[in-house]
Amino acid sequence: MLCSSCYSETKEHFCRKCRIKLFDGAKVSSILRFKAPKEDNFETYQQHTKRLSISGVQLKYSLRLETNNLVLSQKNGQYILKPIPPARQIQAIDDAPENEHLTMQIAEQIFKIRTAPNALLYFEDGQPAYITRRFDLKTNETKYLQEDFAQLLSRSSDSHGQNYKYDGTYEAIGTLIKKYVAAAPPALEELFKQITFNYIISNGDAHLKNFSLMLLETGEYCLTPAYDLMCTKLHTPYESDTALELFEDCMNSDFYSIYGYHGRSDFMAFAKKLQLVEKRATDMLKKFMASENQIISMVEKSALSDSSKNLYLKNLRDQIFRMGY
Ligand SMILES: [Zn+2]
Structure with a gap:
């Protein structure tokens, strides 16, 4: 299979290099253990996550790595999760998470542009989401200005x-x-x-x-x-x-x-x-x-x-x- 971050051939969801870059080496699955935000679970989402911002129509959620699992978190988020934006009037909207992941990978791998580590994940129900590791956190979890x-x-x-x-x-x-x-x-x-x-x-x-x-x-x-x-x-x-x-x-x-x-x-x-x-x-x-x-x-x-x-x-x-x- 292909690495969910860099597209190289690998036996697991992430190649070794990307596992280190994204998760400090932890063996994380590219399938999340929860469902995509929808009308029937939106409230639960709001309770369990800090909604970081709405820029245009994009909703962003905060995640933490706990042992080998990515979980929604209210505090000390280490990752930003972007599901398919809810705006149906925009074209090819289901491809938005992979569009961002692909474009970030092209920037980094082909043009050596410094980028935040990122990957394409899937919710339990099969919907894709873009994930990126926050680059503004210091090792002691305080933030850079x-x-x-x-x-x-x-x-x-x-x-x-x-x-x-x-x-x-x-x-x-x-x-x-x-x-x-x-x-x-x-x-x-x-x-x-x-x-x-x-x-x-x-x-x-x-x-x-x-x-x-x-x-x-x-x-x-x-x-x-x-x-x-x-x-x-x-x-x-x-x-x-x-x-x-x-x-x-x-x-x-x-x-x-x-x-x-x-x-x-x-x-x-x-x-x-x-x-x-x-x-x-x-x-x-x-x-x-x-x-x-x-x-x-x-x-x-x-x-x-x-x-x-x-x-x-x-x-x-x-x-x-x-x-x-
Ligand atoms: Zn990789």
Whole structure:
């Protein structure tokens, strides 16, 4: 069978490497011992879990590892569990958990983007759920101070209205990284890689709250691992290509004015604004352009439905074409 996290061949639900990364080596089943949240057990869920947040329609639950079992927990959650979102009007919604798991694995394995450990699990009744290990916990279970870029840019629904998460540019995130992060150049490269990845993979919802800084014990800030990555076009096909503009006025670039979408030259202009070494940015873009076959083989191994696999790859080919000139 395939590992429920990294898709490698293994005899158990998780390969050894992923068992260590996700569960500190504990032998955990990828099948949970409880059912998915539904109307008839919703109350029980609410009693036993702290509902972490509702971002859009997504409900998140908190889990703990007790001996070899993952259990719903109210306090000291170590994992975040995301079942199929309850919104039926969104396309291919049953594929949402695997979409996120697959996209996070592509980011990590193919593009070496730092990500939170994650996997695809199943409830007792067969419904899939995405799980991710919290990266903000210290070994003594206290938390690292973490702030997302909506907070860092002082954007809230009170100050900037309902769409506050979309009120900013990726360049503005870069400017704050230069201000706060001691090792800024690698963090800026990481940001560039994540933004380019989101474009190639059709993640149109990478808003200000999907990037964060974390305060380390050394007193330095660093960019957190990537989270909430998915091909959003699978579920909301008409949304814009990027959640934020790359930089102020980027839609007035020569390329965008002609084609109506971003291409390589816009990303190179973005890299310049982040003050990346040009060759490093060129090499990163080349890597994205050359990785189609690796992505295809991972999509094939995934648990997406056949129609979602086709759409995932169609979007990928469209985006690679756009970046190709
Ligand atoms: Zn694995």
